[in-house]
Amino acid sequence: xxxxxxxxxxxxxxxxxxxxxxQREMIDFEGTGMSIMEHSHRGKAYDAVHAEAISLIRxxxxxxxxxxxxxxxxxxxxxxxxxxxxxxxxxKSADYILTGGWSEKAYQEAQRVGTARIAATTEVDxxxxxxxxxxxxxxxxxxxxxxxxxxxxLFGTQWHYQPDVGSVPLVADMSSDFMWKKFDVTKFDLxxxxxxxxxxxxxxxxxxxxxxxxxxxxxxxxxxxxYGTHATNNSLxxxxxxxxxxxxxxxxxxxxxxxxxxxxEKHNRKKGDLLYSAIDEDADFYRAPVEKGSRSYMNxxxxxxxxxxxxxxxxxxxxxxxxGLAGHRSTxxxxxxxxxAVSFASVERLVDFMKAFxxxx
Ligand code: PMP
Numbered sequence: 001x002x003x004x005x006x007x008x009x010x011x012x013x014x015x016x017x018x019x020x021x022x023q024r025e026m027i028d029f030e031g032t033g034m035s036i037m038e039h040s041h042r043g044k045a046y047d048a049v050h051a052e053a054i055s056l057i058r059x060x061x062x063x064x065x066x067x068x069x070x071x072x073x074x075x076x077x078x079x080x081x082x083x084x085x086x087x088x089x090x091x092k093s094a095d096y097i098l099t100g101g102w103s104e105k106a107y108q109e110a111q112r113v114g115t116a117r118i119a120a121t122t123e124v125d126x127x128x129x130x131x132x133x134x135x136x137x138x139x140x141x142x143x144x145x146x147x148x149x150x151x152x153x154l155f156g157t158q159w160h161y162q163p164d165v166g167s168v169p170l171v172a173d174m175s176s177d178f179m180w181k182k183f184d185v186t187k188f189d190l191x192x193x194x195x196x197x198x199x200x201x202x203x204x205x206x207x208x209x210x211x212x213x214x215x216x217x218x219x220x221x222x223x224x225x226x227y228g229t230h231a232t233n234n235s236l237x238x239x240x241x242x243x244x245x246x247x248x249x250x251x252x253x254x255x256x257x258x259x260x261x262x263x264x265e266k267h268n269r270k271k272g273d274l275l276y277s278a279i280d281e282d283a284d285f286y287r288a289p290v291e292k293g294s295r296s297y298m299n300x301x302x303x304x305x306x307x308x309x310x311x312x313x314x315x316x317x318x319x320x321x322x323x324g325l326a327g328h329r330s331t332x333x334x335x336x337x338x339x340x341a342v343s344f345a346s347v348e349r350l351v352d353f354m355k356a357f358x359x360x361x
Pocket of ligand 1: 010074075076077078102149151152153173174175176194
């Protein structure tokens with residue numbers, strides 16, 4: 001079977017055992033004579049899958065009972081609007097930490113809803129090469145919440161410290177590094193993540209939200225946009241993306257079987273360290289534009305001496321079964337997304353290719 005080395009930024013590769021399980025269960029789910037897609041979202045068969053997916057998230061991330069685990073739709077992009085609609089009342093202002101294109105989009109949506117201010121930005125000439133230091137965060141102590149983006153998919157930066165925002169509620173977009181390792185959920189009032197990078201297919205957003213935060217949210221907005229609606233209905237207010245949630249179940253059951261998030265962190269650090277050291281060893285040819293302390297273990301961004309060489313690199317890699325290496329359309333360059341499901345062998349293969357390409361160039 002010809003599976004490629006998949007470095008896509010999202011949707012991205014999924015663990016083969018999770019896909020094979022879906023293949024086995026596709027036509028006849030657990031002897032019910034139909035696939036899980038064909039089941040009612042209010043029936044027993046789907047209900048068990050839904051509950052298992054939630055409990056795997058709770059167990060693997062250590063989500064306490066004082067938090068809701070929700071499955072929503074509309075992508076992380078809808079969260080950009082839904083967060084301020086729920087938590088930014090008139091007369092209040094929300095703080096945004098800008099570290100890349102996605103956090104800028106979140107900030108812009110908040111400005112459509114109410115008043116938002118920039119608590120820190122590391123933008124220089126439209127590029128974001130690092131995460132701000134704690135002493136650069138100018139948090140408004142009266143803010144409705146602070147919004148951050150834990151990993152910047154486009155620029156390849158990632159937070160490696162927990163920001164101190166005092167007693168202001170902290171909201172994080174973790175779309176591109178959710179569950180790459182364990183994290184302390186209780187440091188956040190709300191976390192959201194599109195599933196399509198680390199834990200499943202597109203079409204599902206996972207939200208972890210402190211119950212008291214959700215309970216204090218605005219109620220004067222459309223029913224479907226209220227987190228409270230989905231919390232009260234266990235994410236079954238309307239028809240959820242059942243097949244996507246089923247696949248999340250498969251991915252996370254596999255994550256659990258293979259050692260949970262501690263093993264996942266080791267696996268991810270080993271891959272990232274190998275790739276960054278290959279870049280640094282050849283620093284007169286490959287160049288990482290991100291400051292060392294802010295480097296992402298999920299999206300490894302690097303440049304070659306010219307754009308022509310970058311194009312040649314990406315197409316030669318594709319011929320050798322390594323796909324998805326083009327940088328985001330807004331940034332260019334090369335980007336290897338090495339999410340949870342990317343194997344160490346795929347990264348080794350890429351590093352070998354980089355060395356050979358450099359020799360030939
Ligand atoms: N936030 C981040 C950090 C992302 O990487 C992305 C997608 N790449 C989004 C938000 C937007 O997600 P979606 O396309 O699911 O709306």
